[in-house]
Every structure is written in C-alpha cells, then in structure tokens.
Amino acid sequence: MPGNPLVQLEQVIKTFPLRKGWFEKEKGNVHAVNGVDLEIFSGETLGLVGESGCGKSTLGSLILRLLKVDSGAIRLDGRDLTELNRKELFALRRQMQVIFQDPYASLNPRMTIGETLCEPLIIHRLGSKQDREARVDELLRLVGLSPDVGSRYPHEFSGGQRQRIGIARALALNPKLIIADEPVSSLDVSIRGEVLNLLMSLQERFGLTLLFISHDLTVVQHVSHRIAVMYLGKIMEIFPAREFGSARHPYTHALVSAIPIPKPEHQKKRIILQGDVPSPVHLPKGCVFHPRCPYAEPRCREEEPKLVSINGGHKVACHYIAKMPTVAEYFPGAST
Amino acid sequence: MPILSVEKLQTQLATSEGLITPVDEVSLSLKRGETLGVVGESGSGKSMLALSLMRLIPNPPGRIVGGKVLYRHDEADDPIDFLKLSDEGMRKRRGKNIAMIFQEPMTSLNPLYTIGDQIGEALAIHDGKDRSSIRGRTLELIDLVGIPDPKHRIDAYPHELSGGMRQRAMIAMALSCNPDILIADEPTTALDVTIQAQILELMQRLQRELHMAMMFITHDFGVVAEIADRVMVMYAGQVVESGTTKEIFSNPKHPYTQALLSAVPVLEVRPDRMKLTTIPGTVPPLSKLPQGCHFQDRCPKVQQKCRKEEVPEDPCGIGRLVRCFYAR
Numbered sequence: 001m002p003g004n005p006l007v008q009l010e011q012v013i014k015t016f017p018l019r020k021g022w023f024e025k026e027k028g029n030v031h032a033v034n035g036v037d038l039e040i041f042s043g044e045t046l047g048l049v050g051e052s053g054c055g056k057s058t059l060g061s062l063i064l065r066l067l068k069v070d071s072g073a074i075r076l077d078g079r080d081l082t083e084l085n086r087k088e089l090f091a092l093r094r095q096m097q098v099i100f101q102d103p104y105a106s107l108n109p110r111m112t113i114g115e116t117l118c119e120p121l122i123i124h125r126l127g128s129k130q131d132r133e134a135r136v137d138e139l140l141r142l143v144g145l146s147p148d149v150g151s152r153y154p155h156e157f158s159g160g161q162r163q164r165i166g167i168a169r170a171l172a173l174n175p176k177l178i179i180a181d182e183p184v185s186s187l188d189v190s191i192r193g194e195v196l197n198l199l200m201s202l203q204e205r206f207g208l209t210l211l212f213i214s215h216d217l218t219v220v221q222h223v224s225h226r227i228a229v230m231y232l233g234k235i236m237e238i239f240p241a242r243e244f245g246s247a248r249h250p251y252t253h254a255l256v257s258a259i260p261i262p263k264p265e266h267q268k269k270r271i272i273l274q275g276d277v278p279s280p281v282h283l284p285k286g287c288v289f290h291p292r293c294p295y296a297e298p299r300c301r302e303e304e305p306k307l308v309s310i311n312g313g314h315k316v317a318c319h320y321i322a323k324m325p326t327v328a329e330y331f332p333g334a335s336t
Numbered sequence: 337m338p339i340l341s342v343e344k345l346q347t348q349l350a351t352s353e354g355l356i357t358p359v360d361e362v363s364l365s366l367k368r369g370e371t372l373g374v375v376g377e378s379g380s381g382k383s384m385l386a387l388s389l390m391r392l393i394p395n396p397p398g399r400i401v402g403g404k405v406l407y408r409h410d411e412a413d414d415p416i417d418f419l420k421l422s423d424e425g426m427r428k429r430r431g432k433n434i435a436m437i438f439q440e441p442m443t444s445l446n447p448l449y450t451i452g453d454q455i456g457e458a459l460a461i462h463d464g465k466d467r468s469s470i471r472g473r474t475l476e477l478i479d480l481v482g483i484p485d486p487k488h489r490i491d492a493y494p495h496e497l498s499g500g501m502r503q504r505a506m507i508a509m510a511l512s513c514n515p516d517i518l519i520a521d522e523p524t525t526a527l528d529v530t531i532q533a534q535i536l537e538l539m540q541r542l543q544r545e546l547h548m549a550m551m552f553i554t555h556d557f558g559v560v561a562e563i564a565d566r567v568m569v570m571y572a573g574q575v576v577e578s579g580t581t582k583e584i585f586s587n588p589k590h591p592y593t594q595a596l597l598s599a600v601p602v603l604e605v606r607p608d609r610m611k612l613t614t615i616p617g618t619v620p621p622l623s624k625l626p627q628g629c630h631f632q633d634r635c636p637k638v639q640q641k642c643r644k645e646e647v648p649e650d651p652c653g654i655g656r657l658v659r660c661f662y663a664r
C-alpha cells in the first residue's frame with residue numbers, strides 16, 4: 001500500500017455499561033470494540049465490513065474522538081488522539097469528517113443547503129463572507145449539484161441528492177480523513193452507484209483517505225483498496241481487496257457464502273452458520289467465532305488467536321488458518 | 337392451474353399530493369409449490385400490492401378500486417373473488433387461505449404478549465381448539481421454524497429474542513393455520529446476511545414441505561435469483577416486466593430491468609475498484625407521474641410515443657409481460 005499510515009490503532013478497547021431497560025435484569029458491559037489493531041494508509045479506502053452490532057460505528061466514533069477509548073492508542077499522523085486537550089481536538093476536527101447513513105436525519109431541516117455547507121466554515125472561522133459563498137458554490141459543483149440549490153431546504157431533495165449534500169459538507173474543510181458510515185445503505189440500488197462513483201472520484205482527486213463502513217461486502221468490495229472483516233469487536237481478517245479470492249478466515253467464508261448472488265445459474269457452496277451472533281456482553285472465551293465456526297477445535301475454545309500476517313498485507317486471526325480453503329473455492333467456475 | 341389469479345388489480349390512496357395509484361392494473365398468477373419474486377425499488381408499490389391481496393389496505397386513505405383476486409382451492413372449485421367477500425368473509429380466509437409476513441416484525445409483534453400467546457391467538461381464532469391442544473400446536477410451530485428450545489421460548493417476549501428469532505416467530509404465526517398462499521414482504525431485509533441465509537433456507541424448506549404458493553417481496557435481486565421461480569419487476573406502481581427467473585436474469589427485455597441488473601454490484605473473486613453502472617435520474621413520485629411510460633425520463637430508448645401513450649402489457653409481442661414499446 002502506498003504512503004504511511006494516516007491512522008494507527010493499537011489494542012483499542014471500548015466497552016459500554018449495559019443500558020438498563022424495563023425488562024433487563026442483567027448487569028455488565030457491552031464489549032463493543034475488543035482489542036483492535038489497525039492501520040489506515042494515506043490515500044486509501046479501507047472497507048470495514050461486519051454484521052450489525054459488531055462494533056463498526058463505535059470504531060469510527062473512536063477515531064473521530066466522538067467517543068473515548070477505554071484503553072489503547074489511536075494516532076493520527078503519529079499524534080495520539082487520546083491525549084489531546086480540547087483546543088487541540090478542535091483543530092483536529094478539521095482533518096476528520098464523517099458521512100452518515102441517513103441523509104435525512106443528518107441534515108438540519110430548518111437550514112438551507114447553503115447554510116448547512118457554510119456552517120463548518122463559520123465554526124472554524126475560515127475566509128470572508130464572499131470566500132465562504134464561493135466555497136459553497138464550489139462544493140455543490142464538486143458533488144454534481146447546481147449552485148442555485150444552495151437556497152433550498154433538505155426536504156426538497158431526493159435521498160441520493162441529500163447524500164451528495166452530506167458529502168459536500170464532509171469536504172467543506174478539506175479534511176484528510178473521511179469516515180463514511182453506511183453511506184449508501186438507505187439508498188435504492190439505482191442511485192447507489194452514483195453516490196459511490198462520486199465518492200471514489202473525489203477521493204482520487206483530493207487524495208482523501210477513506211474509512212468505508214458497511215455491512216454489505218459486495219459494496220465494500222467495489223470501493224475499497226483493502227478490506228477488514230470485523231466480528232464481535234475484533235478484526236478477524238484484513239486483506240487487499242484485489243486478493244479477495246485468497247481470503248480464508250472461516251467467518252469471511254460464511255459471509256461470502258451467505259450473500260445471495262444475482263445470477264440464478266450461479267451455484268455457490270453454502271455454509272449456513274448456525275445460531276445467532278453471541279451477545280457482546282458475554283464474549284465467548286478463546287476465539288470469539290468458535291461457537292459458530294464449523295472448524296472449531298478444543299484449542300479455539302481456550303486460546304484467542306492473534307491477528308497475524310500470512311502473506312504481506314494479508315492478516316488473519318485463526319489458529320487453523322493453514323487448513324482453511326480460500327474464498328475462491330466457493331466460486332466454482334470462477335476464473336481466478 | 338393457479339391457486340391465485342389476480343386480474344388488473346388497482347389500488348388508490350388519497351394523499352396530500354393528490355390521488356395516487358400505487359397498484360396500477362397488476363395481474364399475476366400463482367401456483368402451489370411455486371415462488372413468485374416481486375422486486376422493485378422503495379415506493380414502487382410492493383407492500384401496497386401485498387396488502388391489497390390480503391384486503392388490508394387502510395381505508396381511508398386507501399381503496400381497492402378495480403380488478404379481481406381469484407382464489408381457487410381445488411381445480412374443481414369455482415373461483416372465489418376475495419374482493420367480493422364481506423369483511424367477515426375475508427377475515428375467515430385470512431391466515432387460512434392466504435397469510436402474510438409483514439415488513440416490520442417489531443410493529444406486527446405485540447411487545448406485551450409472549451410469542452406463544454401470539455401464535456396461539458392466531459390458532460384459536462380459526463380453530464377454536466382448547467388451550468392444551470393450542471399449546472401443543474404452538475410448540476410444534478415454534479419447533480418447525482427452528483427456534484431452539486421451544487418449551488422455554490414459547491414464554492419469551494419479543495424483545496427477548498434476536499432479530500432472526502423474531503422473524504422465525506413471525507413465520508410461525510403466518511403458518512399457524514396452514515395457509516395455501518404465503519405472502520412474505522421483505523422478510524429478511526432487516527436481518528444480517530448470515531441470518532438471512534438461515535431464514536431463506538427455512539422458508540424454502542417449509543414451502544416445499546407444506547406445498548404452499550409463495551409471493552416473496554424484496555428489493556434485492558440476489559435474493560430473488562436464489563428463491564424465485566418466476567419474477568415480477570415493479571416500477572412506480574406498475575409491473576414493467578415478468579417472466580421466469582431465468583428469462584429475467586439472462587434475457588431481460590425492459591430497459592429498466594436491464595439498467596437495474598447492470599447497476600447491481602456483484603460479489604467477485606477478483607474485484608476491481610471500478611465505476612459502477614448507474615441509472616440517471618430518480619423514480620418519479622407517484623403523484624407526479626408523466627403521461628405515457630413511467631420510466632420515460634430515465635430511459636435510454638425513449639421516443640415520442642413513450643411520452644404520449646400508455647404502454648400496454650406486451651406491445652412488442654414478446655410473449656410475456658414487457659411494458660415497453662421498444663423492448664428488445
């Protein structure tokens with residue numbers, strides 16, 4: 001991968017006290033992020049994929065410093081974010097922006113699009129009024145909207161257009177890092193592509209670093225340079241997207257084989273995982289995947305596998321990785 | 337011999353933007369043992385179609401204004417038009433002849449009752465059995481849909497179950513009276529893929545075992561490819577194309593189906609960061625449909641005629657429904 005790591009995570013842990021509802025009798029902690037080591041290189045898109053509740057958004061919020069780590073370190077450009085004071089944090093916010101899943105909820109309905117895009121510039125006291133207006137026009141053009149839409153309100157836009165506005169807002173301060181948390185999950189297929197294409201072209205143009213969070217491996221695959229697969233607060237496997245065929249963690253297999261392919265003639269080998277994802281309150285001992293893993297051995301119930309490199313940038317956390325088939329073997333007939 | 341045949345069904349809704357027609361002359365047929373996949377983007381009318389078949393359209397604002405929903409239990413029977421039944425008459429059909437799994441499990445499961453109570457209630461309404469036999473049958477159903485430890489789970493409240501388990505409970509409720517026809521409205525959309533795979537497998541197995549006719553609604557072409565024998569593609573209230581699953585995927589004829597299929601990203605062994613194919617524009621709101629073809633403003637093949645005339649079901653004589661003047 002080109003460049004240096006822009007972001008570095010070292011043994012990051014985050015737990016939440018269990019929310020007490022009416023019915024809950026349980027006490028304890030939700031282990032949302034569970035000892036994550038991760039690097040995001042300058043200029044790359046790192047896709048972070050995993051099922052609901054595995055800790056993707058929490059990881060994103062920790063990097064953005066919207067949440068504080070329990071332990072571990074997160075460095076941006078070599079500086080430990082966990083040790084910054086408020087003023088330093090404010091300055092840092094300029095360098096990191098976020099795009100959320102729901103373009104409806106994340107835009108203020110009472111502000112015009114122009115006001116929304118101007119707001120970060122005002123907060124950071126950037127430019128004169130004219131400069132800011134020019135910047136707003138420029139941002140709208142960048143995301144393929146006409147500058148006259150600046151005077152309109154969010155409800156006048158379609159979902160895809162609102163997500164473009166969300167992207168424009170994220171770009172306003174020229175950030176280095178953008179965290180896109182399920183940016184197309186609420187959009188219909190026919191407009192998803194445009195938003196993804198836009199993100200990719202803006203990234204190339206401005207050399208942005210992107211953390212692309214999604215539960216949809218197919219989408220992640222199309223936009224990412226590298227893919228990290230997360231399960232119960234842990235990174236199970238991380239690999240260059242182009243080497244998808246050689247991914248080999250049993251959980252990656254399960255994900256891949258569960259994805260329905262829009263080709264009826266395509267017969268994939270299916271591993272249907274039994275049961276549900278275990279509760280993040282009572283994490284399984286040993287390998288967190290062992291209760292659902294078809295290959296689990298006694299050792300997996302006791303000893304936690306470390307994320308180790310098996311081939312250059314390809315890292316896997318599994319004791320028995322040597323005997324695992326590759327993802328390509330689940331695509332009979334695929335030309336690898 | 338179809339067990340259900342729907343002819344030119346039309347449902348309208350009074351909205352603040354005026355009268356809209358989310359189900360616009362929809363015709364379809366369903367055989368026992370067959371799965372019809374209904375695909376379409378958000379707002380295309382899929383749920384409204386399902387609710388119309390069940391006669392559960394909230395009135396006001398909605399009303400079924402035309403068409404027939406013909407049900408025939410056996411070949412020898414005369415067809416019954418669900419739309420002509422009294423409310424009471426239709427209530428007796430629901431659950432038994434035609435049952436539905438709704439799009440939002442949490443809104444259709446009552447949080448204050450155990451899942452056992454809710455499955456049992458569906459049973460009691462129809463069969464009026466005594467309590468112990470209802471409990472026995474409820475246990476059977478919970479077991480049938482693969483909820484582990486039925487004796488314990490029968491007394492669980494919905495919030496105590498995972499999303500996948502709740503969906504299984506919903507399936508159990510829908511199956512409680514052995515329906516001939518099962519309508520499943522996006523039963524897996526809210527679930528994770530690994531859980532979706534479990535539920536799809538379960539539904540396919542149950543359909544085979546119980547020999548039901550199934551209408552499976554989804555916006556996911558992958559799911560359709562996996563589960564459907566025939567497919568119906570909806571766009572802005574109309575069926576724009578229908579055919580066997582093979583026809584739809586390997587030989588789509590409608591420009592919308594063609595565009596959509598090429599816009600769907602596919603999981604690949606050797607992915608490349610590549611521009612995705614897109615469809616320009618957005619779905620028109622049902623309150624502002626253009627005259628003529630609903631897809632005209634996004635269609636690469638649009639001609640004058642498309643902007644003037646309503647498109648019939650098969651103007652090119654393809655031999656199946658392809659609502660396009662210039663289909664190839």
Ligand SMILES: Nc1ncnc2c1ncn2[C@@H]1O[C@H](COP(=O)(O)OP(=O)(O)OP(=O)(O)O)[C@@H](O)[C@H]1O
Pocket residue numbers: 016017018019030031032050051052053054055056057058059215280
């Ligand atoms: N503020 C909070 N308080 C308590 N628990 C939380 C909080 N935020 C997240 N969690 C819990 O932490 C775990 C990880 O949540 P997170 O939102 O990071 O998952 P995710 O991978 O983003 O899931 P999704 O795909 O559903 O968005 C979950 O069990 C969640 O319930």
Ligand SMILES: Nc1ncnc2c1ncn2[C@@H]1O[C@H](COP(=O)(O)OP(=O)(O)OP(=O)(O)O)[C@@H](O)[C@H]1O
Pocket residue numbers: 349350351358376377378379380381382383384385397439555622
């Ligand atoms: N109660 C209602 N009042 C007004 N309009 C409604 C109502 N319910 C549905 N609609 C409109 O009817 C149209 C069809 O809705 P429907 O729910 O059938 O779509 P759908 O295809 O099921 O979409 P989704 O994939 O989002 O579930 C939409 O334009 C919707 O806005």
Ligand code: SF4
Pocket residue numbers: 249250251287288289290291293294295296297300305317318319320321
């Ligand atoms: S470590 Fe064991 S349980 Fe975990 S994935 Fe590998 S084989 Fe399965």
Ligand SMILES: [Mg+2]
Pocket residue numbers: 056057058181
């Ligand atoms: Mg999330």
Ligand SMILES: [Mg+2]
Pocket residue numbers: 382383384439521
């Ligand atoms: Mg719906």
